[in-house]
Amino acid sequence: MSSERARLTALYGGLLTLAGALLMGLVYVLVSEGVYSSVLTAVVPAVPAARLDAASGPALPASDWAQTTVVQPGRYAVAQKVSTAAGDAALSQLLTVSALSLAVYAALSVGLAWWMAGRVLRPVGVITARARRLSGSNLHERIALKAPPGELKELSDTFDGMLDRIEQLVAARQRFAANAAHELRTPLAVQRAAAEIGLADDPPPEKVAWIREKLIDTAAGSEQLIEGLLLLAVSDEGLRRREPVDLGATTTTVTEALAAEAAERDVTVDVAARPVGVEGDPVLLNHLVHNLVANAVRHNHPGGAVRVRVGPGGLEVANTGPVVAPETVPLLFEPFRRARARRHALGEGAGLGLSIVASVARAHGGEATATANPGGGLTARVTLPTCA
Secondary structure (H helix, E strand, C coil), X not given: CHHHXXXXXXXXXXXXXXXXXXXXXXXXXXXXXXXXHHHHHHHHHHCCCCCCCHHHCCCCCXXXXXXXXXXXXXXXXXXXXXXXXXXXXXXXXXXXXXXXXXXXXXXXXXXXXXXXXXXXXXXXXXXXXXXXHCCCCCCCCCCCCCCCCCHHHHHHHHHHHXXXXXXXXXHHHHHHHHXXXXXXXXXXXXXXXXXXXXXXXXXXXXXXXXXXXXXXXXXXXXXXXXXXXXXXXHHHCCCCCCEEEEHHHHHHHHHHHCHHHHHHCCCEEEEEECCCEEEECHHHHHHHHHHHHHHHHHCCCCCCEEEEEEECCEEEEEECCCCCCHHHCHHHHCCCCCCCCCCXXXXXXXCCHHHHHHHHHHXXXXXXXXXXXXXXXXXXXXXXXXXX
């Protein structure tokens, strides 16, 4: 910051000194033009009437005053000589005083410019010092610059807003890491317990078969969780490729693939998919539709229904099921959030379905929202930019 302060000091001081020099030069020119006539006007009445040869004095241009006033020739020559000497002395004194004044003014200008530059750059120093102190343990601190509205105040407020977003992002990542560790630890604990307790004391073949099935199911859940985490990471990175995708055809294909599971759970699926072009990644869009429809089927009750609609407005999936509190709906789009407490049941899922939907929608420039149905269940909507 010292170099910037020196540059501002040189700029401000140079401008002030230049303005002072121009002002003093203008004063000198204006004074020099009228000083001789003014001195001559003051001197003539005091000059004796004795004659003096005009050639003995320096020649001056005839003034307007001399042409309009009747003065004896000798008396005018004396007055002309005296006024010339007095004018030269006055201009010399004016030039000396002006030079000294300009030197003092320049020194004061540089000092004032240095002080003003320090005042202007002080908020920048505060922002720099705070930025250097920031770390993961004090992201809650803010600059909160107390200054009148201006560019530096706006810069400080923008920096504080950026810190707010960074703090929220870091907190979300910390929660994600903690939840992921918890989700991954649970199946490992189940596997360990099944191996240590279930296989102790030479168990019968029936128990071994049950434990084997339990271990396989737990491993499948762990694979599903890891696959969901990888998919979430890929969608958060953004799209690496784009190509035209028919969202209606993708929805139809996904719902047909889930028809067997819906029939097994006694859930009716009603699909009305119009051709809608979307520019994006077909694999990620397939996961988006699959997660929405699969959630609607699995978080339902026997005899329930799922309604799937695709149109120019995007994708809408509505399902019956348990009543969901409206205040908890936005939280369902966060990783590992569930509408109900986890029961560790088979096929329950890892709580990543809607978070993957939201991430894929953001990667395609869209948005995922949901509302709670009055009779139970959710209505999820995904809006995506369409193409021809």
